[in-house]
Structure formats: C-alpha cells, structure tokens
Amino acid sequence: MPELPEVETIARGVNKRLRGDRIVQAWFGSRPQCFKKPPELQAKGLAGCTILEVHRAGKHIVFELSTEPAAAQPRQNKTATKSAAADAQWIVHLGMTGRLLVTTQDSPTAPHTHARVDLASGRELRFVDPRLFGRLDFRDLRNGAAAFQAPGAEPLTIGAREFAEIFHRRRMPIKAALLNQSLLSGVGNIYADESLFAAGIGPRRRSNRLTAADLERLRQELRRILKHAIRLGGSSVSDYVDADGERGFFQLEHCVYQRTGEPCRRCKAPIRRIELAGRGTHYCPNCQR
DNA sequence: ACAGGCTCCTGCAGGC
DNA sequence: TGCCTGCAGGAGCCTG
Numbered sequence: 001m002p003e004l005p006e007v008e009t010i011a012r013g014v015n016k017r018l019r020g021d022r023i024v025q026a027w028f029g030s031r032p033q034c035f036k037k038p039p040e041l042q043a044k045g046l047a048g049c050t051i052l053e054v055h056r057a058g059k060h061i062v063f064e065l066s067t068e069p070a071a072a073q074p075r076q077n078k079t080a081t082k083s084a085a086a087d088a089q090w091i092v093h094l095g096m097t098g099r100l101l102v103t104t105q106d107s108p109t110a111p112h113t114h115a116r117v118d119l120a121s122g123r124e125l126r127f128v129d130p131r132l133f134g135r136l137d138f139r140d141l142r143n144g145a146a147a148f149q150a151p152g153a154e155p156l157t158i159g160a161r162e163f164a165e166i167f168h169r170r171r172m173p174i175k176a177a178l179l180n181q182s183l184l185s186g187v188g189n190i191y192a193d194e195s196l197f198a199a200g201i202g203p204r205r206r207s208n209r210l211t212a213a214d215l216e217r218l219r220q221e222l223r224r225i226l227k228h229a230i231r232l233g234g235s236s237v238s239d240y241v242d243a244d245g246e247r248g249f250f251q252l253e254h255c256v257y258q259r260t261g262e263p264c265r266r267c268k269a270p271i272r273r274i275e276l277a278g279r280g281t282h283y284c285p286n287c288q289r
Numbered sequence: 290a291c292a293g294g295c296t297c298c299t300g301c302a303g304g305c
Numbered sequence: 306t307g308c309c310t311g312c313a314g315g316a317g318c319c320t321g
Contacts, residue, residue, distance in 0.1 A: 001313085001314065001315080033297075033298080059315080093315080093316090094315095095298095095314085095315060095316085096298095096313075096314050096315065097298090097299085097300085097314095112299090129298095130298080130299055130300065131297090131298050131299050131300080131313090131314085132297075132298050132299080133297075133298070133314075133315060133316080134315095135315095135316090170291085170292090171291080171292075172291085172292060172293080176292085176293085179315085179316095181315080181316070188314085188315075189313095189314070189315090277293080277294095278293085278294070278295080278314080279313095279314065279315095280312090280313075280314085
C-alpha cells in the first residue's frame with residue numbers, strides 16, 4: 001500500500017513524464033466514493049489545464065495546474081514551467097490500492113478504472129483503484145480557494161523540537177499517534193512498525209510517556225527508514241506509472257512488518273502481532289520496550 | 290479537544 | 306473444486 005516513500009516515487013515518476021503536458025479532456029466514472037468534488041466539476045476544471053508540476057504532500061499527489069491557454073505554455077517545456085503560477089490543483093490520494101498509470105490511447109482499460117485524463121501528447125493518465133479507498137479532488141485557486149496542504153507535519157524535514165512537542169501532547173499509544181495524519185503526514189502502517197522497531201520503542205507506549213531521547217531516536221530512525229525506502233523505491237517502483245503498471249511496489253526488507261512468528265533479525269525472538277488502533281501491529285517483544 | 294471505535298470496499302488466502 | 310469466512314487498511318465520521 002502506498003505510504004510516503006511509494007507516493008514520493010510515484011509523484012516523481014508522474015512529474016517526469018507529464019510535466020508540461022496539457023490536459024485535453026477528462027473522464028470520470030460513476031463511483032462517487034472516489035470523488036471529493038463532483039466528477040463533472042473535476043472534468044470541467046481539468047480540461048485545458050497545463051501540468052506545471054507534480055509533487056507529493058503527505059500521502060497525496062498534487063498536480064499543480066495552470067488554466068492559462070496552452071499557447072502560452074509550450075508542451076514539455078521543462079525550464080519555463082516553474083515560473084508560471086499554478087491557479088488550480090488536482091489532488092490524488094491512492095488510498096490502499098490506488099494506482100496512476102501513464103498509458104497510450106490504445107492501451108486496454110484495466111478493471112476498476114475510475115478516471116482518465118487525455119493529454120495533448122496523445123498519452124493518457126488513468127486512475128485505477130479496486131478497493132475505492134482512493135480520493136480525487138480538484139481545486140480552482142482563482143477565486144480564493146486555499147491551496148492544498150497536508151494536514152500534519154512533513155516527516156522528512158520536521159525538526160527535533162517540533163517532533164517532541166507534537167508527541168508529548170498526546171496520550172494515545174505511540175503507534176496510533178504515528179498513524180495520525182493530522183500530526184505527521186505520510187506515515188502508514190508499515191513505516192510506523194518499522195520505525196518503532198528501529199528505535200526500540202514498544203508500540204503500546206503512551207506517546208506522552210516517551211522520553212525526549214526516545215522521541216529523538218524515533219524521529220531519526222523514521223527519517224532514515226523513509227529516505228532509505230525512497231531510494232529503493234526509486235529503482236523498483238519507477239515503472240509503476242508505466243503502461244504495464246504490473247511491477248508493483250518495491251520489496252523492503254522488513255524487520256517486523258508482517259513477520260509474525262518469524263525470528264527477530266536482531267535477537268531471534270519471535271515477532272509478535274497485536275491489534276492497535278484497529279491495525280495489525282508487529283513488534284519484537286525483546287528489542288522494543 | 291481528544292481518544293477510540295466503526296465503516297467503507299474488494300481481492301485474496303485459508304479452511305473445510 | 307468450490308464455497309465461505311475473515312483479513313488487509315487510510316481516513317472520515319461518530320460517540321463518549
């Protein structure tokens with residue numbers, strides 16, 4: 001499932017391929033769960049827009065768009081686009097099973113395709129999501145609407161003080177706090193479990209009971225693991241947005257996630273699984289206190 | 290304001 | 306072989 005590293009990799013891939021391209025028209029399916037704004041509004045808003053940049057914010061993929069006429073925005077102009085101001089945004093959340101595919105027009109439509117964006121280059125961007133946990137949102141910034149912002153802090157750049165302040169205020173288990181997107185944006189179940197293992201912190205520990213040293217270790221391990229995963233993902237997920245789209249996510253060498261009963265890589269004790277905050281939670285009872 | 294539980298949705302794995 | 310059940314989880318919503 002896409003968390004910060006996967007979303008970062010996908011956003012980079014889409015940016016590399018689609019930056020400077022222009023949207024001719026868009027089609028949206030009939031599954032309202034996917035659409036934060038009515039599909040007809042999104043389709044109307046997207047038509048004619050130029051894609052200035054695609055980037056990640058939390059677990060969201062944000063398309064920065066210009067509604068200016070295409071003549072002023074030559075296609076595939078990689079240098080000039082930065083100076084143009086975005087006045088619209090398309091925000092894609094992949095949920096658990098969402099995928100963005102860049103395909104040719106004649107590429108067969110995958111099952112569970114809920115949106116399609118036709119591009120001036122002749123390619124198509126398709127949104128596929130079997131489980132319908134993904135969300136698509138369009139924002140027109142020209143009439144004062146707020147630009148999209150991730151709800152919480154950015155895990156890759158958050159400083160020690162802010163990190164400690166956020167988690168010292170919460171009484172919930174640290175695992176639940178890590179998953180709370182309004183605190184940190186981008187951490188999901190895999191990286192919550194893995195970073196807690198790396199920091200040697202039990203997932204049930206109350207967030208406000210952790211010491212300053214615990215929290216600083218957690219912050220650094222979380223950042224290290226996310227960056228490492230982005231590096232790995234960059235090589236194996238880069239084709240994720242290609243036409244085949246079948247290569248799937250990179251295989252991270254998990255230490256605890258979904259290794260229930262298997263020996264801990266550090267101490268050989270069997271990895272334990274509990275349910276916490278409604279999520280499967282994996283940890284080493286010996287290494288994590 | 291906060292904590293915690295429920296719900297959405299479908300593919301897949303495991304059991305019989 | 307085939308059916309059934311339960312599990313996976315991000316995030317919005319509801320309740321206490």
